Amino acid sequence: MNLLEVKDLKVTYGGIQSLKGISLTIAQGELVTLIGSNGAGKTTTLKALAGLLHPASGKVNYQQQSLLQIPAHQRVASGISLVPEGRGIFARLTVEENLLMGAYVRSDKAETATDLERQYVLFPRLAERRSQLAGTLSGGEQQMVAMSRALMSHPTLLMLDEPSMGLAPLMVEKIFETIRDISAQGVTILLVEQNAKLALEAAQRGYVLESGAITLSGAASELLGSDAVQRAYLGA
Amino acid sequence: MDIFFQQIINGLVQGSVYALVALGYTMVYGILGLINFAHGEVVMIGAMIALAVLQALLAAAFSPVLAVLISLMMAMAVCMALGYSIERIAYRPLRNAPRLAPLITAIGVSIVLQNLAMMIWGREYHAFTLPFNSVSHQIGGAIVNDVQIGIVVVALIIMAGLLWLVHHSRMGRAMRAVAENPAAATLMGVDINRVISNTFMLGSALAAIAGFMVSVNYGIVHYYMGFMLGLKAFTAAVLGGIGNLRGAMLGGVLLGLIESLGAGYIGDLTGGFLGSHYQDVFAFFVLIAVLVFRPSGLLGEKLAERA
Numbered sequence: 001m002n003l004l005e006v007k008d009l010k011v012t013y014g015g016i017q018s019l020k021g022i023s024l025t026i027a028q029g030e031l032v033t034l035i036g037s038n039g040a041g042k043t044t045t046l047k048a049l050a051g052l053l054h055p056a057s058g059k060v061n062y063q064q065q066s067l068l069q070i071p072a073h074q075r076v077a078s079g080i081s082l083v084p085e086g087r088g089i090f091a092r093l094t095v096e097e098n099l100l101m102g103a104y105v106r107s108d109k110a111e112t113a114t115d116l117e118r119q120y121v122l123f124p125r126l127a128e129r130r131s132q133l134a135g136t137l138s139g140g141e142q143q144m145v146a147m148s149r150a151l152m153s154h155p156t157l158l159m160l161d162e163p164s165m166g167l168a169p170l171m172v173e174k175i176f177e178t179i180r181d182i183s184a185q186g187v188t189i190l191l192v193e194q195n196a197k198l199a200l201e202a203a204q205r206g207y208v209l210e211s212g213a214i215t216l217s218g219a220a221s222e223l224l225g226s227d228a229v230q231r232a233y234l235g236a
Numbered sequence: 237m238d239i240f241f242q243q244i245i246n247g248l249v250q251g252s253v254y255a256l257v258a259l260g261y262t263m264v265y266g267i268l269g270l271i272n273f274a275h276g277e278v279v280m281i282g283a284m285i286a287l288a289v290l291q292a293l294l295a296a297a298f299s300p301v302l303a304v305l306i307s308l309m310m311a312m313a314v315c316m317a318l319g320y321s322i323e324r325i326a327y328r329p330l331r332n333a334p335r336l337a338p339l340i341t342a343i344g345v346s347i348v349l350q351n352l353a354m355m356i357w358g359r360e361y362h363a364f365t366l367p368f369n370s371v372s373h374q375i376g377g378a379i380v381n382d383v384q385i386g387i388v389v390v391a392l393i394i395m396a397g398l399l400w401l402v403h404h405s406r407m408g409r410a411m412r413a414v415a416e417n418p419a420a421a422t423l424m425g426v427d428i429n430r431v432i433s434n435t436f437m438l439g440s441a442l443a444a445i446a447g448f449m450v451s452v453n454y455g456i457v458h459y460y461m462g463f464m465l466g467l468k469a470f471t472a473a474v475l476g477g478i479g480n481l482r483g484a485m486l487g488g489v490l491l492g493l494i495e496s497l498g499a500g501y502i503g504d505l506t507g508g509f510l511g512s513h514y515q516d517v518f519a520f521f522v523l524i525a526v527l528v529f530r531p532s533g534l535l536g537e538k539l540a541e542r543a
Binding site: 149 | 406409410412413416417419420421422423424425426427428
């Protein structure tokens with residue numbers, strides 16, 4: 001069954017039509033990637049799904065319900081979580097406070113505490129730095145905070161915007177390993193990446209976005225082998 | 237030497253009031269980047285409501301202690317509703333407007349509230365005395381009364397409570413998150429409009445308490461009292477570093493002390509040429525000096541943010 005169905009979504013941003021009617025579906029438990037070059041509309045798609053941008057037209061159904069009338073802050077409680085581009089961590093809050101912000105919509109105190117400890121097991125680096133201000137962490141550590149914070153909300157659909165951006169190769173590997181782990185636990189993931197190779201290797205299916213329209217879609221392995229993707233994104 | 241201790245005591249009392257009002261300015265600035273120039277009028281409305289309720293209760297033969305407590309509660313409730321309404325009506329529609337628009341609106345709200353108060357309570361001064369005796373104590377040549385001790389103690393408790401709320405409660409965490417990155421806070425499920433409303437109500441409740449304190453200390457209320465008090469509290473917030481809670485507290489107390497010591501010694505220093513009525517000059521001298529030499533204020537140091 002499809003967890004998310006997007007139909008003919010159009011978004012106008014600053015007078016420019018940045019999404020020209022895209023359609024995509026994500027099944028429960030899938031790891032789907034959206035690849036494309038800079039300015040193709042990847043971030044716009046995620047922001048529209050999270051509710052930070054209002055689409056001009058189109059349909060967005062999540063768990064068979066329309067999302068469009070639901071304000072952004074209420075979408076979190078229904079299981080939609082976005083780790084934004086640039087991570088959006090709270091630099092002047094401690095690491096632990098950042099993680100607790102992730103659990104903001106939850107009222108189960110005891111379980112939140114257990115989850116917090118679980119995050120520290122998943123990311124031992126964060127445990128060492130739990131009382132440090134998040135702004136003093138390295139880029140990779142901040143990405144860990146951002147992902148771990150998103151997990152604290154118990155997402156059904158986790159959306160990641162360029163998690164590898166600006167990170168050292170070793171850290172990129174660690175982040176992708178974590179993405180696979182989260183996926184293996186049954187969380188549905190929509191992954192936006194510029195690093196098409198890594199993203200397609202991790203994902204089951206993929207969509208290619210060009211100038212606000214989807215030009216290719218299919219199984220990740222097929223896309224990885226296709227000439228068009230090879231030429232445009234993998235430098236072959 | 238007597239006058240020195242006396243001025244320190246006076247400065248601490250007045251500084252406690254400045255600190256409570258400055259907190260209101262600094263909390264709103266921290267979250268919205270807006271100087272809420274109507275905040276001083278909220279203090280005045282708080283004092284007026286407290287007086288009106290107190291007189292009515294005493295006329296109805298309530299016990300003095302109960303009457304004072306209820307009048308303070310009523311003043312806080314009215315000010316919270318007022319603060320909420322000001323934000324909802326005057327500032328929220330301008331959330332994405334150029335910064336000058338809400339600033340001018342704030343001055344407009346301030347004028348409206350002043351005139352409203354003048355229409356309701358008139359232009360005259362009203363006496364505001366507590367319905368019980370305030371005993372004076374002699375401490376090393378200086379005199380301090382129960383009201384003054386009460387003001388400082390209550391202010392300290394409130395400030396400690398506020399710091400706890402902002403740094404250790406879920407609501408405080410949300411306030412700091414919204415202040416830093418509203419979009420990211422929204423992605424955490426925070427309703428930023430609600431956090432902003434809460435901030436205005438919290439600041440206004442402090443304003444009501446401060447209005448009550450300053451009125452019982454001077455024994456007088458007036459529709460124009462919020463203007464100068466608001467400007468000085470704003471100065472205190474800038475002195476401490478606007479947007480910084482501890483800065484507002486420190487700035488308030490420091491400004492009270494500077495003013496009080498300045499007023500106490502200006503006569504001696506100028507050979508009687510300038511008198512203590514020049515006290516207001518000190519506050520604005522401080523404001524100018526801070527803006528010239530340390531625009532970020534005493535505690536307003538910015539944390540370096542790594543990308």
